[in-house]
């Protein structure tokens with residue numbers, strides 16, 4: 001487990017990251033979301049040690065993370081840093097060797113990753129000859145090559161077509177299942193919904209919500225959709241709930257924390273027919289919108 005504890009970073013008199021605390025559990029994918037300038041990249045840079053923290057610390061399995069630990073991390077930085085003029089495979093092998101892989105192992109792993117990203121036949125090509133999306137696939141291969149113990153990925157999905165997103169998702173799921181903590185930032189909330197076991201929401205350098213998807217969903221407002229007849233007008237006067245929206249016989253209700261939904265259902269049945277009474281599970285993107293509003 002990777003733990004971020006009270007991380008803070010100031011630039012002059014601006015606090016970009018302000019006392020940020022969250023966990024990236026082993027074997028889970030943690031989505032890191034927040035608007036432009038929220039502080040995601042700055043936090044990831046501090047986790048990787050490429051930027052010093054003004055305060056706070058990063059722990060790996062309970063101990064302060066060391067340079068040796070970090071050398072086993074996989075990092076996909078915001079500023080993609082490969083060499084445009086070098087052939088793809090050569091530079092992947094070189095990067096693997098920097099992580100103490102043998103040339104043969106690095107070649108095997110690199111070709112396997114290129115295969116999965118349908119780039120195997122381009123292995124001799126210079127990086128700059130690839131489309132931007134394909135360059136991005138090579139960047140991903142570079143961060144996964146040495147079988148990292150922790151993955152820190154800054155916007156790994158940006159610029160990928162749906163097929164590449166699927167390959168990336170499959171790869172990340174494999175690594176996660178093998179026990180690797182994965183933290184990735186994204187503005188693509190549909191992907192975050194699809195992938196995340198955990199979510200961290202940052203706004204102006206502060207954590208607005210953090211935790212497992214289940215706990216965040218459980219602590220979100222309890223909403224139900226109800227369809228009643230002959231009319232839904234009486235709902236507005238019902239205690240213990242707010243009517244968020246009404247369209248004809250169907251209403252979106254938000255119950256107070258301690259309200260008894262079964263008592264409400266009995267009351268509704270006493271007034272007529274209840275066609276539908278459905279608890280709504282909020283999506284992570286709805287939770288994100290709620291907490292960062």
Ligand SMILES: Nc1ncnc2c1ncn2[C@@H]1O[C@H](COP(=O)(O)OP(=O)(O)OP(=O)(O)O)[C@@H](O)[C@H]1O
Pocket residue numbers: 011016034035036037038039040041042043
């Ligand atoms: N080197 C720097 N010098 C001064 N300010 C910086 C520096 N790096 C980041 N900042 C500021 O810190 C804040 C957080 O930026 P950061 O890049 O971490 O946000 P982000 O959440 O990754 O945003 P985006 O989604 O747009 O990539 C911003 O206001 C940014 O301008």
